[in-house]
Amino acid sequence: MSDQSDVKFRLNNSELWGGLIGLALGGFVVWSGLKLKLGTINDPGSGFVLFYTGILMCLFAASIMTAALTEGGPTFGSRWVNTRWTKPLLVIVCLIAFSFALNPLGFLLSSIPLMLLLLRVVDPVRWPLAVPIAVLVPLGMWWVLKRLLLIQLPSGIFEIG
Amino acid sequence: MDTLINVAHGFGVALQPVNLIYCFIGVFIGTLVGVLPGIGPISAMSLLLPITLSGTPESGIIMMAGIYYGSMYGGSTTSILVNIPGEAASVVTCIDGHQMAKKGRAGPALGISAFGSFFAGTFALIALMLVAPKLASVAIAFGPAEYFSLMVLGLVVLTFLTQGSMAKALLMACIGVVLGAIGLDSITAQPRLTFGRLELIDGIGLVPVVMGLFGIAEVLFNTEQVIKRDIINTKITHLFPSRADWKASAGPMSRGTVLGFFLGILPGGGAVISSFASYALEKRLSKTPERFGQGAIEGVAGPEAANNAAAGGAFIPLMTLGIPPNVVMALLLGAFVIHGLQPGPLMITQNPGLFWGIVASMYIGNLMLLVLNLPMIGMWVQLLKLPYNILFPLIILFTIIGVYCSSNNVFDVYVMIAFGIIGYFMRKLGYEPAPLVLAFVLGPMLENNLRKSLILSQGDLMTFVQRPISAACLLFALVLLVAPLLPALRKKREMVALDEGV
Numbered sequence: 176m177s178d179q180s181d182v183k184f185r186l187n188n189s190e191l192w193g194g195l196i197g198l199a200l201g202g203f204v205v206w207s208g209l210k211l212k213l214g215t216i217n218d219p220g221s222g223f224v225l226f227y228t229g230i231l232m233c234l235f236a237a238s239i240m241t242a243a244l245t246e247g248g249p250t251f252g253s254r255w256v257n258t259r260w261t262k263p264l265l266v267i268v269c270l271i272a273f274s275f276a277l278n279p280l281g282f283l284l285s286s287i288p289l290m291l292l293l294l295r296v297v298d299p300v301r302w303p304l305a306v307p308i309a310v311l312v313p314l315g316m317w318w319v320l321k322r323l324l325l326i327q328l329p330s331g332i333f334e335i336g
Numbered sequence: 337m338d339t340l341i342n343v344a345h346g347f348g349v350a351l352q353p354v355n356l357i358y359c360f361i362g363v364f365i366g367t368l369v370g371v372l373p374g375i376g377p378i379s380a381m382s383l384l385l386p387i388t389l390s391g392t393p394e395s396g397i398i399m400m401a402g403i404y405y406g407s408m409y410g411g412s413t414t415s416i417l418v419n420i421p422g423e424a425a426s427v428v429t430c431i432d433g434h435q436m437a438k439k440g441r442a443g444p445a446l447g448i449s450a451f452g453s454f455f456a457g458t459f460a461l462i463a464l465m466l467v468a469p470k471l472a473s474v475a476i477a478f479g480p481a482e483y484f485s486l487m488v489l490g491l492v493v494l495t496f497l498t499q500g501s502m503a504k505a506l507l508m509a510c511i512g513v514v515l516g517a518i519g520l521d522s523i524t525a526q527p528r529l530t531f532g533r534l535e536l537i538d539g540i541g542l543v544p545v546v547m548g549l550f551g552i553a554e555v556l557f558n559t560e561q562v563i564k565r566d567i568i569n570t571k572i573t574h575l576f577p578s579r580a581d582w583k584a585s586a587g588p589m590s591r592g593t594v595l596g597f598f599l600g601i602l603p604g605g606g607a608v609i610s611s612f613a614s615y616a617l618e619k620r621l622s623k624t625p626e627r628f629g630q631g632a633i634e635g636v637a638g639p640e641a642a643n644n645a646a647a648g649g650a651f652i653p654l655m656t657l658g659i660p661p662n663v664v665m666a667l668l669l670g671a672f673v674i675h676g677l678q679p680g681p682l683m684i685t686q687n688p689g690l691f692w693g694i695v696a697s698m699y700i701g702n703l704m705l706l707v708l709n710l711p712m713i714g715m716w717v718q719l720l721k722l723p724y725n726i727l728f729p730l731i732i733l734f735t736i737i738g739v740y741c742s743s744n745n746v747f748d749v750y751v752m753i754a755f756g757i758i759g760y761f762m763r764k765l766g767y768e769p770a771p772l773v774l775a776f777v778l779g780p781m782l783e784n785n786l787r788k789s790l791i792l793s794q795g796d797l798m799t800f801v802q803r804p805i806s807a808a809c810l811l812f813a814l815v816l817l818v819a820p821l822l823p824a825l826r827k828k829r830e831m832v833a834l835d836e837g838v
Contacts, residue, residue: 193765197507204514211528217795221521221528224783228513235507242501254764255560263556263760270552270732270753278746286733293729297559300725308726316737326741 190248194240201232265296281331286313339465346692350700355395355693362399363701366406367708371414371716372727376424377407379551381667382543383734385674386742393675394690398697400671404664405457405647405698408607409705412449412640413716416442425607425643428615432628432635439631443574444581448633449640450709451577452585456593456641457702460648463597464655465695468684472656475681480788481799485809486659487782491775492813493602494662497609498768502820505771508762512772515540516779523787535747542670543742544752545776546663549769551735552756555728557763572717575710581633588618588638596642600649606662607643607650614642648698654679655691659778663770666777 207222208229214220242248269292276285290309294300300308320326349355369380381403388396411426416433429449436445478486495505518529519539530536577585595617596610618638619628628635653661658680660666672679677687684691709716739752759769775782793799801807 189765193504193767200511200514207529211526215795216790216797217793219787219790221524221526224786225514225517225528228510228517232507232510232514235503235510238503239501239507242503258560259562260560262559266556266559266732267757267760270756273736274750274753277749282740286736290729290733293732294725297728298723298725300723304726308729312730312733316733320737320741326744328737328740329746 185250187250187252188243188248189251189254190243191240192251194236194238194243197236197239198233201229201234201236204229204232262297266293269293269296277329279332281333281335282328283313283317283335284331284333339469342688342692343465343696345688346694346696347699349394349689349693350398350696354391355398355697356700358391358395358399359402359697359701360704362402363406363409363704363708366403366408367410367413367705367716368719369403370407370410370412370426371719372722376550376554377404378546378663378667379554379731379735380407381664382546382551383738385543385667385670386738388671389674393672393677394693394697396675397668397671397690397694398701400668401651401694401698402701404668405644405701406705406708408644408647409450409453409709410716411643412453412636413446413709413713414720416445416449416636417717418720425611425646426640427608428611428639429636431615432630432632435629435631436633436636441574441631441633443572444577444633445636446572446713447575447577447710448581448585448589448637450575450706452589452592452637452641453644453709454702454706455589456596456645457648457705458699459593460597460600460645461695461698461702464648464651467601468652468656468691471652472681472684475657478657478681478805479803480785480792481803481806482809483657483659484782484785484789485800485806485813486657487778487785489809489813490653490659490661491771491778491782492816494774495771496816496819498771500766500768502817504767508767508769509771509775512775512777513779513782515545515772516776517783522780522784535745539780540751540776541743541748542667542777544739544748545755546667546773547735547739548752548755548757549759549762549773550663551731552752553759553763553769555731556756556760558724559728572713575713577633584633585637587621588614588634589641591617591621592638592641593645596645597649599642600646600661601652602661606664607646610642610646611639614638651694655683656681658683659781660774663773666774669777 204225206229208224208226209222211222211225212220213223213226269289273285273289276288287309290313291305294305294309299305317328320328350359365380365384366377369377381400384399384403388400408425411421412429412433415421415426415429416437419430419434421427421430433445433449436442491509495502495509498505498508514529516539518536520526520537521528527537592610592614595614596607599610599613600606615628615635615638618634619625622628622632622634624632650661650665653659654665654669658669658678660669669679677683677690735752736749739748740746742748762769789799790797799806800810
């Protein structure tokens with residue numbers, strides 16, 4: 176990362192934010208441990224391990240933040256320099272949309288558009304190849320699972336599949 | 337004599353037609369995922385974990401084991417011909433293997449890699465046969481304190497060997513322990529971190545977590561790069577190495593095998609570290625170290641033997657102690673648990689058919705791999721030409737189906753997608769997923785053994801240091817935790833750091 180040394184005390188230091196997230200998670204785990212009851216040393220309760228793991232998390236997160244503040248760290252932007260960052264973003268959007276569609280639409284109606292989108296958005300596959308793959312692969316998988324392995328995939332409100 | 341009878345019994349199990357088929361499927365898929373960059377044995381094993389449910393425990397575990405050691409063979413093909421490691425343990429093979437291929441010696445490089453892998457794999461199996469029953473008889477005397485300390489050591493070794501900041505790796509391990517604690521407390525049956533969701537009562541499944549962190553995240557990470565492949569297109573000839581090649585490779589192969597086997601046994605160690613260690617050792621021992629990096633066959637023979645021997649050695653802690661030393665073995669543990677089996681010191685005596693059947697299948701699998709990787713090399717070269725823009729959507733679809741089939745639950749698909757996205761950002765910010773996954777698997781056992789030790793010792797923490805094995809493990813873990821603070825040791829750690837904690 177070329178601009179590592181420039182971002183010691185800047186807010187966009189990604190290491191600092193990584194540490195902060197770790198600290199927040201650690202705090203939550205400590206609180207959860209306390210809520211679940213620690214018990215005693217000779218009869219540890221459900222929250223015993225969570226509580227001490229949370230404390231360790233806070234310590235490690237604090238150490239990451241200290242290093243970020245004293246040694247600096249790369250900015251968020253520099254992590255994605257010279258990469259095609261829009262591609263994973265598009266795949267993430269497709270996956271989130273798929274997760275919302277899976278239950279109501281069922282496997283076939285949600286996975287065929289997902290495949291078509293993935294085949295076209297990353298490094299576009301030609302339509303004459305993309306369409307058959309997007310349709311036939313989920314259909315083939317559905318047939319194998321339903322007919323041969325007797326596994327019922329979600330069929331959605333239209334009960335297709 | 338007992339060992340021979342047991343081996344014969346094992347072959348009786350492994351040579352059953354159904355087990356032979358599963359073994360072939362395993363080594364074939366292993367070679368396939370080894371050859372294809374971007375998919376590793378972890379993704380493939382988690383994808384196929386649900387399939388193991390359909391057969392007997394022997395069949396399923398034989399297949400899963402085949403994927404692991406098969407990927408070690410296949411990874412070298414891509415390293416040599418394309419200069420891209422098919423999986424993390426083949427990174428070192430790229431250095432001299434691809435140079436050999438560029439000089440028209442792809443055949444001997446592939447040949448020595450396959451023969452070296454076969455030799456090391458066979459040695460590791462013989463050693464596994466001899467060492468495992470002895471270690472298992474010792475491990476029967478282990479109490480919760482020893483188990484707890486061994487698991488702590490395993491986690492610390494893995495975090496020590498993970499690339500980048502050790503604080504980040506330790507934070508990941510802690511998150512893994514917390515994720516492993518989700519669900520009902522095994523001692524008090526109290527729900528923990530379930531947020532009132534019924535789906536979380538049984539905890540989060542291993543398959544969606546691993547598939548998300550290693551499958552989906554890997555695809556997301558790869559889509560942001562343009563993957564260029566510089567495939568060696570010349571005809572591959574002379575797969576059987578010449579006498580001079582054998583002479584140059586015999587020493588590195590033997591040393592790599594022994595080194596790899598012992599590094600494979602260590603918790604947290606494994607195939608990746610052993611291949612790096614073997615390369616460094618051969619370079620140091622060589623009278624002409626300047627040839628390394630220019631196509632020295634020793635630089636292929638040693639590391640390839642080492643990573644295969646380590647793959648065999650890694651079965652020892654799992655089979656004898658029930659402790660997976662790396663993420664791949666954690667998945668194998670998952671396969672055992674799915675079938676209601678608990679690997680550990682009693683498994684060899686209580687389930688001899690299973691243990692010896694797996695060992696014997698590995699002999700057969702090694703032979704199958706030799707055939708798959710030498711006469712059929714042309715097929716794998718053709719496969720290297722498969723376009724990624726078609727491969728990646730297919731991987732995503734297969735992971736979704738694999739996760740759904742493992743539990744018949746849409747919630748697990750959501751969990752996998754969430755972990756995939758988290759895993760991608762973790763990788764971008766330099767947080768390795770391997771410590772998280774190993775801690776996720778070990779977490780419940782670690783907690784259970786800690787609480788049992790405290791209850792048995794009536795809260796006396798000295799129980800962990802009064803027992804010699806436990807004390808030794810904790811002392812070693814402490815040394816590794818302190819080591820990065822010392823500049824000289826920190827430099828050494830950076831040299832051996834792994835890309836993936838396998």
